[in-house]
Amino acid sequence: MQKKKIIRRILDKTTEYLLTFSGAITGIAIVFITIFLFTEGAALFKSPEVEQGYELYVHAQNPINTLSPAETKKIFDSEITNWKDIGGKDGEIKIFRIDDAFSVYPEDELGENYALLPQKLGELIAQDENILAFLPKQYAPIGSSVKALVSHNIQPSDYFLGKEWMPTATPVPFFGVMPLVLGTLLVSIVALIIALPLGLGVAIYLSELASEKQRRLLKPVIELLAGIPSVVYGFFGLVVLVPAIQKSLHLPVGETAFTGSLLLAIMALPTIISVAEDALRNTPRAMREASLAMGATQWQTIYRVVVPYAKSGISAAVVLGIGRAIGETMAVMMVTGNAAVMPHSIFQSVRTIPATIAAELGEAPAGGPHYQALFLLGCILFVFTMIISISAEIISKKKNYKPH
C-alpha cells in the first residue's frame, strides 16, 4: 500500500516536471525565434544602399560626393545622362563597369590574379572627370585622383514606405515593401469580406437550423476540407479558378488578387465554419429557451442571444480565418501572378509577403541585405498577426457579460 502511494507520487511529480519543462522550452523557443527574426531583420539597416561588395567611384575633382538610390537608378537606366542634372559640372556621365575594363586592357596586362587591375582602374578614372565607375571593392581603384562615393545605409523609411521591390537590381537594389504589404492586405481583406459572412452564415445554419441528420453529414465534410494541403487548393485554383475568372471577367490574365482572395476564402471557410459552429452550439440550451419563452422569434434569439453569447468563439474563428488568409503562402503564390507592383485594383496581379519570402529566400545570399530584407518581411507579418490577435482579444472581452 505504502509502496503504491510512493510510486504514484513519483509519477505525479515526474509528470508535473515534464509539463513545466515542455512549457518552458516552448516559451524559450518562441522568444528565441522572435529575437532571431528581429535581429536578422534589423541588420538590414546597417547595410549600404549600393549592391553588396561594390562601390561607386568618381574622379577626385568631381563635386558629387554621394548619390541617392533613385539618382543612381536613373543614371544606370540612362534617364539622367549629365552630371549637371544632379548638381555637378556640365558633362556627360560615362558609366564604367568592371566588364569594361577587359575591353580596355588585354587580360595579360593585368597581371596574375588581376593584381594590377586596381592601379589600372585608378589611372583610367584619373583620365576622365566624367566617369562613374561601379566596381567591386576587391578591385578598388588606387590613385590620388580617385574617390569613392559615400554610400549611406538603407533607411527604414526607404524600406517601409518604398514603392519598389527590386531586390536584385544593380547597382542599387530597392527594398520597398509597400507593394507587398498592400498586396497581402488586399488579398486577405477581400478574402475575409467573402469568407466571413458566408462562414458565419453556414455556421448559424448548421448550429441553429439544420436537422441533426444534415449536420452529421455536413460537419465532417467541412472539417475534411480544412485538412486539404494548400498546394492542392493552389492547383485547383490554377486549373479551375484562374481560367474561369479570366474568361468570365474578360481579363488579360486570370492570375489576379481577386483570384487569390477567392481561393483564400474557400480555404478559410472550413476553419471559420467549424470554429464558429462549435462556439454557437456551446450556447446553453437554457439561453435559447429563455429567449424563446419571452416570445422572441428564432431569428431574434439567434442574433440577440446566441451570437452574443458565442462572441468570443466567433472572434476566435475570425482570427483563425485571418491568420490562414494572411499567412497562406503556396496557394496564393500559385494564383496571384506575383507581380511586385503597387496594386491599383483587385483585378491585377499582386504579390504577397509570404509568397515573396518563399520565392526569394532560396536565392538570396545568406546574411546579405536581400536576405535581411526578407527576414524583416517576416517580422512585418508577425506584427500583423499579433495586432489581429490582440484586437480580437479586446473585441471579445469588451462588453462581455458572460459568467466569469
Add this chain to the structure above:
Amino acid sequence: MIETRNINFYYGDFHAIKNISIAIKPNTITAFIGPSGCGKSTFLRLFNRMNDLIENTRLEGECLIDGKNIYEKSTDVDALRKRVGMVFQKPNPFPKTIFENVAYGLRVNDMGDKHFIKQRVEESLQAAALWDEVKDKLQKSAYELSGGQQQRLCIARALAVAPSVILMDEPASALDPISTSKIEELVHELKQHYTIVIVTHNMQQAARVSDNTGFFMHGELVEYSDTKKMFLNPDKESTQNYITGRFG
C-alpha cells in the same frame, strides 16, 4: 383560464403524458408535485409550447388557454409565449446587463419606446422585489448577482411583457433557503395579477404557496384538488404515500 382535454404526449415511443385533463382557474397558484420523471415538467412546458423545441415528439388532445386551443395550426407561438411567461429551474439570465435582461421581452416584441421600456423595467424589478438591490447597478452584468437575485431577475424579465400566466419550473430548486423563501413570498404576491403554475419537488413549498395541487406519477395525473385537502386528506393512497415520504 387554462384547460387541457385528454392530452397525450410522446417522446418518440415513450408515452410521457397520459390522457390528462385539468382546469386551472385564473389568479390562482397551482402546484404540480410528483417524483422525478413523472412528467410534471413536460406537462408544464405544454402550456407555452416549449416542447416544440424538442425533436421527435408528438402530441394528442387539446390545450386551451382563454378558450382557444394553442395547438391549432393558426396559433402564433411567439405571441402565445409572450402571454404565457416562464421561469426556469436554474436562473438563466442572458449575457447582458441587468437592465437589458428585463428589457429583452419588450425589445423583441417591439413594445413601446425608450421611456416606456425604462419605466417598465423599473416596475418589473419592483414587482419581482429586486429593485432596491439593483437600482444602482442596472448597467452591470446580470451574472454579478447572486443565484437568488438572478432568479428574481428572471421573474422580473418574465413579468416585463405583462403575461397573464406564469409557468415556474422548480424555480427555487437551485437556491438556498433564504432565497427560496423570498421567491415564495414573491409568488404569493404575484397571485393577485397572474395565474401561476409551479412545478416543485418540495412538498412543503407546494403546501405553503399553492391553492391547488396536482400529483403526477408515471405520466398520469393521480389526483388534483385543493391544496389543503390534498395534504390533509388525499383521496388516493399513492398520494398519501408520496406526501408522507414513503416513496419518491
